[in-house]
Amino acid sequence: MGLADGELIAHRIYAAVRERILSGAYPPGSVLRQEDIARQLEVSRVPLREVFSKLEAEGFLLSRPRRGYAVVSLEAEEMAEIFDLRSVLERQAGQIAARKRSDGDLAALTELHQEMVTADASTPEGRQIWAQANRSFHERILAIGGRARLQRIALLLRDQVEPYVRMEVALSVDVAEAMQDHLEIIGALQAGDAELAGDLCSAHCRRTERRLLDHLGRE
Numbered sequence: 001m002g003l004a005d006g007e008l009i010a011h012r013i014y015a016a017v018r019e020r021i022l023s024g025a026y027p028p029g030s031v032l033r034q035e036d037i038a039r040q041l042e043v044s045r046v047p048l049r050e051v052f053s054k055l056e057a058e059g060f061l062l063s064r065p066r067r068g069y070a071v072v073s074l075e076a077e078e079m080a081e082i083f084d085l086r087s088v089l090e091r092q093a094g095q096i097a098a099r100k101r102s103d104g105d106l107a108a109l110t111e112l113h114q115e116m117v118t119a120d121a122s123t124p125e126g127r128q129i130w131a132q133a134n135r136s137f138h139e140r141i142l143a144i145g146g147r148a149r150l151q152r153i154a155l156l157l158r159d160q161v162e163p164y165v166r167m168e169v170a171l172s173v174d175v176a177e178a179m180q181d182h183l184e185i186i187g188a189l190q191a192g193d194a195e196l197a198g199d200l201c202s203a204h205c206r207r208t209e210r211r212l213l214d215h216l217g218r219e
Contacts, residue, residue: 010047017041017051021060021071022162023128024170028073032061059160074161076213082157083209087202089154090138094185094201096145098194105144106190112137113182122173130175131166137182141189141201165208168215177207 017037020026034052038045052069055061061069074082097105115133120126138158142151169175181204188197 009043010050013041013043013047014051014054018055018060018159021055022159022166023131024163024166026071028071028163030071031067032069032071034068058156071163072160074164079161079164079212080209082161083205086154086157087205087209089150089157090142090205091198091202093142093145093147093150093154094188095194095198096147097141098189098192098197100146101144101189101192105140106186108140109137109182109186109189112140113179113186116175116179116182121169121175124170127166127169130169131162134178135162141185161208161212164212164215168212171215172211177211178204181207 017026017032026032032052034045034048038048041048052061052063056063056069060072062072063069112133116130116137119130119133121130135158139151139155142154145151181200185197185200185204188200
């Protein structure tokens with residue numbers, strides 16, 4: 001097996017474990033045993049250890065001496081900190097996107113919004129479609145500006161709360177507020193109104209934060 005093959009396997013393992021964390025298949029606080037996951041993915045433990053180290057560095061896993069790894073479980077204060085940062089970064093991303101968006105960008109965002117509209121959030125399959133389209137929607141806004149560092153940091157912060165977003169949607173089956181936010185953001189981008197687009201992106205973050213913290217408070 002050459003270096004390229006090894007890198008490909010490591011990437012496949014990374015993508016699989018990361019998606020299971022984001023989707024909640026590995027819930028916050030759950031213990032990940034390397035031997036179990038290696039068996040599930042039919043891989044050796046050597047590349048899996050490297051993947052776990054990378055996911056720990058990105059804030060998804062917590063290493064526990066002699067007890068393996070656990071999926072990070074965020075406290076309310078930690079989640080609030082993440083949203084403080086997100087609201088600033090996504091405000092800036094929205095402002096830049098309003099100035100640089102193309103007709104193709106607007107068409108893609110509208111198509112993703114429609115995909116979310118038609119997804120049935122009352123079913124697991126529908127929620128999966130909605131979550132993927134929602135992520136793509138926000139990725140597109142971040143990508144429009146062409147600011148690689150802004151995009152990378154903002155997406156990492158989004159991913160750290162993504163499991164909680166999906167859990168909240170699964171419990172409430174209520175995406176109406178988020179969908180209205182998306183429509184208003186598209187409108188501001190179409191109008192080229194940078195200040196409004198930035199305000200709407202920041203407010204969208206804050207409303208997501210409120211829903212998640214309300215959910216945590218009920219647990």
